[in-house]
Amino acid sequence: MTSVTLDKAGPSRKTKVGSMSRDRKWAMRWSYVFLTLFAIFFLFPPIYMFITSLKESAEISAATNPWWVYNPTLSNYIELLTSSQFLTFFKNSALVSIFVVIITMLISIPAAFALARMRFWGSATLATGVFLTYLIPDTLLFIPLFKMFATFAQWTGIELINHWWVLIIVYPTLTVPFCTWIMIGYFASIPKELDEAAIVDGASWMQTLLRIFVPVALPGIIAATIFAFTVSWAQFLYPLAFTSSVDQQVLPTGIITTLIKGDVFNWGQIMTGALLGAAPPLIIYAFLMDYYISGLTAGATKG
Amino acid sequence: MAEVTLRKVVKRYDDVEAVRGIDLDIPDHEFVVLVGPSGCGKSTTLRMIAGLEDISDGEIMIGGDVVNDVPPKDRDIAMVFQNYALYPHMTVAENMSFGLRLKHYPKAEIKQRVTEAARMLDITDLIDRKPKQLSGGQRQRVAMGRAIVRNPKVFLFDEPLSNLDAKLRVQMRIEIKKVHQKVRTTTVYVTHDQVEAMTLADRVVVMNHGRIEQIGPPNELYHRPATKFVAGFIGSPAMNFIPCRIEESGGLLQVCVGDTIALPIPPDRTARYRAIPRDTKLLLGLRPEHLVDAQSNPSATFQPFDATPDVVEPMGMETFVYFPLDGAQLCGRINPGIDAKAGAPLRLAVDLNHMHLLNETTGQVL
Numbered sequence: 001m002t003s004v005t006l007d008k009a010g011p012s013r014k015t016k017v018g019s020m021s022r023d024r025k026w027a028m029r030w031s032y033v034f035l036t037l038f039a040i041f042f043l044f045p046p047i048y049m050f051i052t053s054l055k056e057s058a059e060i061s062a063a064t065n066p067w068w069v070y071n072p073t074l075s076n077y078i079e080l081l082t083s084s085q086f087l088t089f090f091k092n093s094a095l096v097s098i099f100v101v102i103i104t105m106l107i108s109i110p111a112a113f114a115l116a117r118m119r120f121w122g123s124a125t126l127a128t129g130v131f132l133t134y135l136i137p138d139t140l141l142f143i144p145l146f147k148m149f150a151t152f153a154q155w156t157g158i159e160l161i162n163h164w165w166v167l168i169i170v171y172p173t174l175t176v177p178f179c180t181w182i183m184i185g186y187f188a189s190i191p192k193e194l195d196e197a198a199i200v201d202g203a204s205w206m207q208t209l210l211r212i213f214v215p216v217a218l219p220g221i222i223a224a225t226i227f228a229f230t231v232s233w234a235q236f237l238y239p240l241a242f243t244s245s246v247d248q249q250v251l252p253t254g255i256i257t258t259l260i261k262g263d264v265f266n267w268g269q270i271m272t273g274a275l276l277g278a279a280p281p282l283i284i285y286a287f288l289m290d291y292y293i294s295g296l297t298a299g300a301t302k303g
Numbered sequence: 304m305a306e307v308t309l310r311k312v313v314k315r316y317d318d319v320e321a322v323r324g325i326d327l328d329i330p331d332h333e334f335v336v337l338v339g340p341s342g343c344g345k346s347t348t349l350r351m352i353a354g355l356e357d358i359s360d361g362e363i364m365i366g367g368d369v370v371n372d373v374p375p376k377d378r379d380i381a382m383v384f385q386n387y388a389l390y391p392h393m394t395v396a397e398n399m400s401f402g403l404r405l406k407h408y409p410k411a412e413i414k415q416r417v418t419e420a421a422r423m424l425d426i427t428d429l430i431d432r433k434p435k436q437l438s439g440g441q442r443q444r445v446a447m448g449r450a451i452v453r454n455p456k457v458f459l460f461d462e463p464l465s466n467l468d469a470k471l472r473v474q475m476r477i478e479i480k481k482v483h484q485k486v487r488t489t490t491v492y493v494t495h496d497q498v499e500a501m502t503l504a505d506r507v508v509v510m511n512h513g514r515i516e517q518i519g520p521p522n523e524l525y526h527r528p529a530t531k532f533v534a535g536f537i538g539s540p541a542m543n544f545i546p547c548r549i550e551e552s553g554g555l556l557q558v559c560v561g562d563t564i565a566l567p568i569p570p571d572r573t574a575r576y577r578a579i580p581r582d583t584k585l586l587l588g589l590r591p592e593h594l595v596d597a598q599s600n601p602s603a604t605f606q607p608f609d610a611t612p613d614v615v616e617p618m619g620m621e622t623f624v625y626f627p628l629d630g631a632q633l634c635g636r637i638n639p640g641i642d643a644k645a646g647a648p649l650r651l652a653v654d655l656n657h658m659h660l661l662n663e664t665t666g667q668v669l
Contacts, residue, residue, distance in 0.1 A: 203401075
């Protein structure tokens, strides 16, 4: 009797578990197929850049297999890294990006905290307004900005155009709205009782922000930092519009303007420059990703 | 430590009045529990005392000072939240000392206070852990520790045990009572659980629809409720309410339920009940423990009647029986030794010495 019951229960349970694990196995297989396809698709350009950066100009223009390096050389890297122009572009880009990240964070964090937590008249409208400003494309803004800077120079005699530091003023118009918006969302997800507890404990708004919100919202702040850095590092249109002298240029425009002479493209150095230019954001991603962990609020409240 | 006074306190959200002009005096050292159903205004009242909600009208005083416009940080209060609200990036010790560090207390004093509070709450071993490494009960202890170390004028508890399981809730209830007996800080405690209110409070404040229904010690509320709401809210299972009328027959005042049951009113109540106008719609209020089995209670004070339970709930030390009577569903408590069965007739008895007579229209206990 007992054995019959067991036999009956056995196969039905097996089928259920088996079918669930088979579904999961297939889901995993498809996930890997698509992930591999995406990885190949997105790694194609950097791999091509890397291969090309190891070639001499003659080999690049020769009708050989473009995916193979017959005479590998580091000459492109050596030339670029010893060229004062490239180092100037690199320095300008680094300074602009670092300052833009600092300015963005100094504005966005308090703004997001105020909009997310300090209830005041019109705060919800303001929060939406912040996001709406981000929706305006920068291609529409650079002409009025150019005109504004020209007018500013007429009134004050201070020339903003054709200085690398003008980008420190301009880029936050792109980074601040988006960073504020994503941090409003992040701050809003922090339990309200946490700031109420801090306030009852005797903290001021500023202390609540700095000692509770900033540490707790660190993953969100890191996400915003990565965004602000990437935007500043990779922005092309504004430096093209606002800087023209070689010593005032940043990497994206500097590489294009100095390595393309007329209709002569120095592909080896262009690819090397682009690769070297992509390195800092990659390093920053890799470094910050270790800290970019969700669930930092674990344990704060019942969860 | 200090007394807390509320004078005609009102809280309005646009057109909705959440708290409707309440008056409350809490003397120094007292443990007061605000209890009531969801939306009765108890948490709003607590948050107004804390300063986390503005007051629309009236006055709140802590230690004799009006604090209407004083920010929470300057009210010298400590609050324990329902969901603990621990700072997740700080250790237990850092959580507990946060308030003291903000006020720049000397390090030695901070350490001494934290150690003492940790010992009181039995969390000394957890002092270096982060909140995520703690269980729910431990987290709530830390939240209490954070309040205790500050030695505030007033403790405020906002449903601190609601997130804990039943067993832990009982344990923590005892812990809270012990802590209060040690520190004697004036405490305002909010809960929707009437058992918590009864067991913890020196005085219970029953709230309903933004108003205070009744204030009193737990036993007074239980035995002498002022309104139908209080009578029904305090006690589990709840008090039975049976439509009834008063009749006088041969000089004897009786409470009649339907056409078949007429029970003599105890002599000490006759004068009071005789004055009630005969056209008043009345409810007879009886707690389950006063509706018992006739077999175990043969004394003359118990008036027997017959009923047929439709549900029998054996609880071990007692058995609850649920039965219909004249359109009302009643609950009685019988001796667990009685073999009561659903659908089988049962001889019950009622103890009218503990009866309540309520005006059905006004809800007042007469």
